[in-house]
Amino acid sequence: MTTADERGEARRSELAANLADVRERIEHACAQAGRAPDTVRLIAVTKTFPAGDVMSLAGLGITEIGENRDQEAAAKAAALREAGVEVxxxxIGRMQRNKAKSVAAYAHLxxxxxRPGLVTALADAARDRESPLGCLIQVSVDGDTARGGVAESELGALVDSVTSRPELALRGIMAVAPMDWTPERAFEQVAALSEKVRAAVPEAVEISAGMSGDFPQAIGFGATLVRIGSILLGSRSHLR
Known part of the structure; x- marks a missing residue:
C-alpha cells in the first residue's frame, strides 16, 4: 500500500511532466506565430482539483490559478494563504452579483x-482593496449572450462602465470559442474586438483566450493568457 507521501510525490511528478509538455506546446505555438514565449501566460484551471495540486503547481513555478466557482475558489485561497503560498x-466563471464581495476579497483578475450590474457589484465590493480589482470584459464572439459575454454592439458601453469606476482596472478581454465555430474564425474575431477595446483603453492589452483544445490557435491570434485545465491536471471524471 502506498503512503500519502508517496502518492503526493507521484502526483507532483505527474504535474511536472504535464507542465513540461504544455510549456513545450506553448513555445511551439509562439514560434509558429512569430511571438516570444514570454508574451503568453499560462493559467492553470484547477476547478475540482484540491488545494494540494495548486501548491504543487506553485512549487513548479505556476502561480496564475484559474477557478470558476466562488465557494471552491475562496476555500482554496484561504488554504494557500494559511500555508503561506502566494498565487x-x-x-474565470460566470458570476452572480451576490458573489462579488467574496470574489473581490481574493481575486487578482x-x-x-x-454586464453593467456586475460592474457595479464588483466596484462596490472592491472599495476596501489596496489596489483596483483587475477586470477583463468577456465578449460574446457569436452574439449569443445567453452563454456569457457581451455582444459587440454593447461592448463600448461596458468599457465605459468599467473605466468609470476607480475601484476597477480594465486589463483587456476574455472569450470562449463557440463550439460550432472553427478556432481560427473565433479568435480572429476576438483579436478584432481586442483592437476595438484598446483603441479606447490602450493599457487594456490582455486577451484571455484558448483552452486545452484550442490554445495554439488562440496564441496565433494574439492571446496573452491561455486557460489550461485537463492537459495539465488530468481528467476530472475520476473526481466526481
Missing part, C-alpha cells in the same frame, strides 16, 4: 465581466 487568482 494570483483568476476568476476577474475574466467574466459581461
Amino acid at each position: 494570483h487568482w483568476h476568476y 476577474v475574466h467574466s465581466v459581461d
Whole structure:
C-alpha cells in the first residue's frame, strides 16, 4: 500500500511532466506565430482539483490559478494563504452579483465581466482593496449572450462602465470559442474586438483566450493568457 507521501510525490511528478509538455506546446505555438514565449501566460484551471495540486503547481513555478466557482475558489485561497503560498487568482466563471464581495476579497483578475450590474457589484465590493480589482470584459464572439459575454454592439458601453469606476482596472478581454465555430474564425474575431477595446483603453492589452483544445490557435491570434485545465491536471471524471 502506498503512503500519502508517496502518492503526493507521484502526483507532483505527474504535474511536472504535464507542465513540461504544455510549456513545450506553448513555445511551439509562439514560434509558429512569430511571438516570444514570454508574451503568453499560462493559467492553470484547477476547478475540482484540491488545494494540494495548486501548491504543487506553485512549487513548479505556476502561480496564475484559474477557478470558476466562488465557494471552491475562496476555500482554496484561504488554504494557500494559511500555508503561506502566494498565487494570483483568476476568476474565470460566470458570476452572480451576490458573489462579488467574496470574489473581490481574493481575486487578482476577474475574466467574466459581461454586464453593467456586475460592474457595479464588483466596484462596490472592491472599495476596501489596496489596489483596483483587475477586470477583463468577456465578449460574446457569436452574439449569443445567453452563454456569457457581451455582444459587440454593447461592448463600448461596458468599457465605459468599467473605466468609470476607480475601484476597477480594465486589463483587456476574455472569450470562449463557440463550439460550432472553427478556432481560427473565433479568435480572429476576438483579436478584432481586442483592437476595438484598446483603441479606447490602450493599457487594456490582455486577451484571455484558448483552452486545452484550442490554445495554439488562440496564441496565433494574439492571446496573452491561455486557460489550461485537463492537459495539465488530468481528467476530472475520476473526481466526481
